[in-house]
Amino acid sequence: MTMEIFLQNMANGITLGSLYALLAIGYTMVYGILRLINFAHGEIFMISTYFAFYGTAIFALPWQISFLIAIVLTALLGVVIERAAYRPLRDAPRISALISAIGVSFLMANLGLVIFGGRPKTFYRPPIFQTPIELGGVRVVALFFVIPALTAILLVALNYIVYKTKTGLAMRAAQWDFDTARLMGVDVDRAISITFAIGSALAAVGGIMWGLRFAEINPNMGLFPGLKCFIAAVFGGIGNISGAVLGGFILGFGEIMLVAFLPGLAGYRDAFAFILLILILLVRPTGLLGDKQRVKI
Amino acid sequence: MRLHRRLMTALLCLILVSLCGITAAQRETEIRIGVYEPMTGAMAAGGQMTYEGIQLAQEQRPTVLGLPVRVILVDNRSDKVESATAVTRLIQKDKVCAIIGSYGSALSMSGGPVAQAAKVPVMGCSPTNPLVTLGNDYYFRACFIDPFQGRVMAQFAYEKLGARTAAIIQDIAQDYAVGLANFFKQAFTEMTGNPKSIVAFTSYQTGDRDYTAQLTYVANAKPDVVFAPGYYADAAVLITQARSLGLKMPFLGGDTFEAPEFTQIGGKNVEGVYFSTHYSADAPVTPASEKFVALYKAKYKIAPNTFAALGYDCYNLVLDAIERAGSSNPVAIRDAMAKTRNFVGATGIITLDANGDATKSAVVLVVRDGEFKLVDVVHPR
Numbered sequence: 087m088t089m090e091i092f093l094q095n096m097a098n099g100i101t102l103g104s105l106y107a108l109l110a111i112g113y114t115m116v117y118g119i120l121r122l123i124n125f126a127h128g129e130i131f132m133i134s135t136y137f138a139f140y141g142t143a144i145f146a147l148p149w150q151i152s153f154l155i156a157i158v159l160t161a162l163l164g165v166v167i168e169r170a171a172y173r174p175l176r177d178a179p180r181i182s183a184l185i186s187a188i189g190v191s192f193l194m195a196n197l198g199l200v201i202f203g204g205r206p207k208t209f210y211r212p213p214i215f216q217t218p219i220e221l222g223g224v225r226v227v228a229l230f231f232v233i234p235a236l237t238a239i240l241l242v243a244l245n246y247i248v249y250k251t252k253t254g255l256a257m258r259a260a261q262w263d264f265d266t267a268r269l270m271g272v273d274v275d276r277a278i279s280i281t282f283a284i285g286s287a288l289a290a291v292g293g294i295m296w297g298l299r300f301a302e303i304n305p306n307m308g309l310f311p312g313l314k315c316f317i318a319a320v321f322g323g324i325g326n327i328s329g330a331v332l333g334g335f336i337l338g339f340g341e342i343m344l345v346a347f348l349p350g351l352a353g354y355r356d357a358f359a360f361i362l363l364i365l366i367l368l369v370r371p372t373g374l375l376g377d378k379q380r381v382k383i
Numbered sequence: 384m385r386l387h388r389r390l391m392t393a394l395l396c397l398i399l400v401s402l403c404g405i406t407a408a409q410r411e412t413e414i415r416i417g418v419y420e421p422m423t424g425a426m427a428a429g430g431q432m433t434y435e436g437i438q439l440a441q442e443q444r445p446t447v448l449g450l451p452v453r454v455i456l457v458d459n460r461s462d463k464v465e466s467a468t469a470v471t472r473l474i475q476k477d478k479v480c481a482i483i484g485s486y487g488s489a490l491s492m493s494g495g496p497v498a499q500a501a502k503v504p505v506m507g508c509s510p511t512n513p514l515v516t517l518g519n520d521y522y523f524r525a526c527f528i529d530p531f532q533g534r535v536m537a538q539f540a541y542e543k544l545g546a547r548t549a550a551i552i553q554d555i556a557q558d559y560a561v562g563l564a565n566f567f568k569q570a571f572t573e574m575t576g577n578p579k580s581i582v583a584f585t586s587y588q589t590g591d592r593d594y595t596a597q598l599t600y601v602a603n604a605k606p607d608v609v610f611a612p613g614y615y616a617d618a619a620v621l622i623t624q625a626r627s628l629g630l631k632m633p634f635l636g637g638d639t640f641e642a643p644e645f646t647q648i649g650g651k652n653v654e655g656v657y658f659s660t661h662y663s664a665d666a667p668v669t670p671a672s673e674k675f676v677a678l679y680k681a682k683y684k685i686a687p688n689t690f691a692a693l694g695y696d697c698y699n700l701v702l703d704a705i706e707r708a709g710s711s712n713p714v715a716i717r718d719a720m721a722k723t724r725n726f727v728g729a730t731g732i733i734t735l736d737a738n739g740d741a742t743k744s745a746v747v748l749v750v751r752d753g754e755f756k757l758v759d760v761v762h763p764r
Contacts, residue, residue, distance in 0.1 A: 091603050094628075098595035204423030204458075205431065206616045208647045218627060225629045300592040301623060302616050302648045306424060310590060345585070345596030352597050353555035353586035 087346070090223040095346040097224050103338025104234040105295055109315035110322070110330035111240060112288030118248075118325035119261045119281045121180065125187040126167060127289055128312020129194035134160040134290035135209060135303040136202055142210040149212050157290040164286025165279050173275070176264070191312075198305030206304040209297035233295050237331060240288065244327050247284070257281055310356070317363045323376020332374060337362065413453045414711050416701055417473030419484040419494060424461025425589050425614055428642040429486035429690055433508050436694025437483060439675075439682055447702045448709070454698075459485055463493040470494040474501045480711040481506065481704070481720075483697045486690060487614075488512030488559035495522045504717035506701050508693040509638065509661065512562045516739040523720050523739035525696045525728065526661050527763070529559070529637075533566025535659045535745045535761045536610065536635050541574045543759065544633060544657075546607035548575075548582045552597055552621065554613035555586035563612040563637050571610075582606050587621070589614065594621045598628050610635045615642035619649035626652040633657060641689050646753045656750045657758070661689045662730040663746045665757040675729035689730070696728035 109131060116124045137159045141152025171190045175183045217228040248254040256277040259267040264274050296311065297303055315330075318337045322329025337359060345352045366373060418437055420430035434456060441454050455477045459466035466485060473479045474497070482498055482505040485491050491510035498505045499521040507515055507524035511532055516522045540546040549571055553564035568581050583604035585597045598621070601609060609625070611618055611634055622634050633655060640658040649656075664686050667673050675695055679687035703726060705711065708719040726733040731743040747759040 088603075091599060094599050095596060098593075098599060101595070102593045199423050204421075204427035206427075206644050206648065208644075208650075216627070218629075220629075225627065227627050296592075300620050301650075302592075302620050302644075304425075304616070306590070341593070342596040346600065349583070349585040349597065349600045353588055355591075356588060 091346075093222070093224045095342055097226050097230060099339035099342040100234060100335075101226070101230050101299070101338075102342060103335035104237045105292065105299065105334075106311075106315055106318050106338045107331040107334025108233065108237050108240070108295060109289065109292040109311055110318040110334045111237075111244065111327055112285040112292065113315050114319040114322070114324055114327060114330035115244065115288065116281060116285040117319065118327070119257050120172075120183075120278060121261075121325075122172065122183050123187065123316070123324075124285070125184070125312070125316075126171075126190040126194060127285070127315070128308030128310075129191050129198070130160060130164055130167070130286050130308075131289040131293045131296070131311060132198060132303070132305060132308035133163060133194060134286075134293035135297045135307070136198070136207075137290070138294050138297060139207055139209055139303060143207075149210060152210075153294050156294065157287050160290035160293070161283040161287040164282040164289075167286075168279060168282040173278075191308075195305060195308060202305050204305065206302050209301050209303050211298050211301055215298050229295075229298055233299070236291065236295065240291065241327060241331055244284070244288075248327070253277065253280055314359055317359050319373075320363060321366050321373055323373030326373070326375045329373055329375030413451050414447055414705060415453050415455055415477060415479045416698075417470075417477060417479035417482040417484075418454055418456045419459045419466065419469040419473060419482065419490075420456070420486055421461040421490060422456070422458035425616065426461040426487045426490070426639075428615060428644050429509070429639065430458070430461075432642070432688050432690035433484075433486050433694035435683060436508075436679075436687075436691030436696075437698045439678055439691070440695040440698035442682075443678065444699065444702060447705050448711070450711075452702070455479060459490050459494070461487065461490070463489055466490040466493045467497050470497040470505075474498065474503050479503065480713050481701045481716050483508065483694070483701060485510065487557070488515055488562070489557050491515045491522070492558055495519045498522065501713075502717070503713045504704070504720050506697045506720065508697045509690055510559070511638065512558050513738075513740075514558065514562070520721070520739070521717055523700075523723070523735055525693055525700055525730065525733055525741055527743045527745060528740050529563045530566045531742075531763055532637055532659050532745060533563050533568075534570040535747065536637065536657075537567050537570035537574060538761070539657065539659070539747050539759060540608045540610070540633075540635060541571065544608055546633075547577075548580050548604075548606045550583035550601040550604055550606035550609045551581060551585070552594070552601060552609065552611045552613075553584075553586050554589055554617060556589045557613065559637075559639065560612040560614075564610065567610050567612070587613070587617070589617060591617065592620060594624050595628060598625050598630060601625075602628060602630050606632060608633050608635055612637045612639070614639050615645040616648060619645045619647075619653055622656060623649055623652040638689060641748070641755065646750060646755075649750075650753075653750050654752075657747055659745045659747050659761075661743065661745065662692045663689075663748060663755070663757045666746060666760055668731045668744070669727050669729070671727050672729045692729045696730050696733065699728065700726060700733065 137156035141147045215229045256272045260277045318333035319330045322333030341355045457469040459469040488510040511529045554560035636658040638660040704720040708715040723735045744762040748755040
């Protein structure tokens with residue numbers, strides 16, 4: 087393998103890894119606050135791409151506005167899902183909420199099939215993101231810089247919200263104990279709604295980047311990215327935002343390098359992700375950056 | 384309250400029983416033909432196009448043996464497990480006497496044994512993997528098979544494009560793609576006489592979206608052409624990424640590239656892609672082709688595609704067999720189907736061989752200005 091090809095593979099890894107990272111943040115965020123694995127995250131991601139698609143394709147909006155509306159609508163969708171499917175189960179055992187999440191995931195995937203149709207749609211890709219750029223033999227498109235930059239900005243912004251603002255304080259209080267937080271005057275329901283709004287907005291940003299990168303969207307597209315980002319989040323230490331970014335990058339790089347070094351095994355790259363999950367669960371169940379499990383009593 | 388509930392239960396039972404009675408009574412008044420096709424999932428376009436052709440054929444020929452034909456569609460969701468379930472459902476619940484389907488060789492291969500065990504004949508429209516009909520005397524097909532298709536593309540690459548080396552990127556999750564990749568490899572190495580003429584061979588899985596690592600590997604091998612058998616959406620995304628990584632050589636594929644989504648998703652990137660398929664409206668082969676093209680254009684207002692044409696032919700092949708069998712007995716239909724000779728279809732003259740396969744010519748199309756243009760017709764030897 088020459089240097090040039092190695093660098094090209096590095097670039098490929100950064101592109102894929104930052105995309106996984108972006109999606110994993112939303113996943114880990116909801117888990118961090120609620121201790122709920124939101125299996126519907128992948129489907130929220132899928133629906134967000136359709137919001138953006140319809141904005142540009144049917145309402146003929148400029149892409150900037152269409153993307154913005156898609157993010158807002160997806161955030162609202164997240165809040166609605168939380169209110170309808172998770173809030174009634176707030177005091178039920180955690181497994182009930184988990185099953186409810188799986189139910190929401192299936193419901194949305196199938197609703198997507200009925201409403202959007204089974205055939206794939208083409209996501210509008212503004213040419214500005216597709217500008218080819220060549221750096222010393224390594225070929226990328228402009229999007230190569232956009233996705234990691236966006237991931238970094240969102241990482242900083244989220245850490246700020248969670249650790250430096252009053253809303254973040256309320257979120258973290260809710261994370262420890264709903265009842266105690268309520269006694270301290272924290273509006274737990276509001277904090278959770280905001281968590282879902284932010285988590286879903288992140289899914290929408292991820293969805294739009296996914297659409298810009300791969301051009302094709304379909305109602306089943308949420309499943310695998312959803313699983314991969316769950317793996318990335320667990321790998322980095324679920325609940326930890328920086329960990330999710332790290333996990334996403336490692337997963338993206340791992341997949342690319344597996345194919346780069348062993349092209350004969352390219353068909354097994356999904357298996358690689360799952361083996362990674364099993365290994366991390368065996369060796370370090372709390373993930374790379376996860377702190378020791380805080381068990382609520 | 385309790386009485387009320389009981390009453391409701393009794394009423395429901397009554398309705399159910401009477402419903403069963405109605406379906407039982409209907410059994411003799413119509414001929415039921417099952418269709419299992421992917422209407423959703425990764426192959427949805429193929430299934431939907433095929434079903435359009437079947438619907439068109441049914442409108443043209445709504446009765447057989449003096450009875451109305453009812454076509455019952457079950458979506459196999461592009462999924463191998465669902466596909467077997469779909470066939471079971473058509474046979475056990477809908478009691479069909481013959482089945483049409485399915486786009487996607489893997490889907491047909493999982494539905495086939497179910498139909499064989501129940502002794503219900505199946506007419507495949509476009510599953511091209513040889514294993515679909517091999518060892519299954521209840522499975523037939525209206526299309527050519529992949530040893531031929533692989534050879535057609537290898538020959539096209541070798542003779543028309545002057546290629547001496549090739550790379551292969553296959554969809555490893557699909558029997559269709561894996562089979563076709565191997566037949567292409569066989570034919571191409573045979574033609575070049577160089578066992579090392581396939582300079583790169585790698586895979587992906589249906590639904591994967593990032594192909595950059597595979598393409599970087601292929602780019603490094605510097606092949607003259609890249610053969611990438613797989614389904615339309617995956618292939619379009621793959622070729623788009625190939626172009627942005629600077630791969631300029633021609634990309635080649637099989638009949639699954641033929642879907643409007645291929646050019647919609649791929650846009651300018653798929654210009655100049657060559658693929659083989661069963662039929663082109665630009666090269667009508669029989670009087671039936673011209674009739675089909677006119678009917679299709681009148682109904683759907685667009686130029687017809689291969690899969691609609693094959694769906695149209697399959698419906699007529701099944702009706703033809705029922706007519707010759709003179710009954711709706713599945714075994715009798717199977718025997719009549721096996722004797723199909725010189726059937727004039729929209730996609731060509733269909734004669735089924737001992738395996739239940741048709742021997743037909745292939746066409747090679749190219750994407751030009753977002754449309755599929757005919758470049759070559761290859762006849763079987």
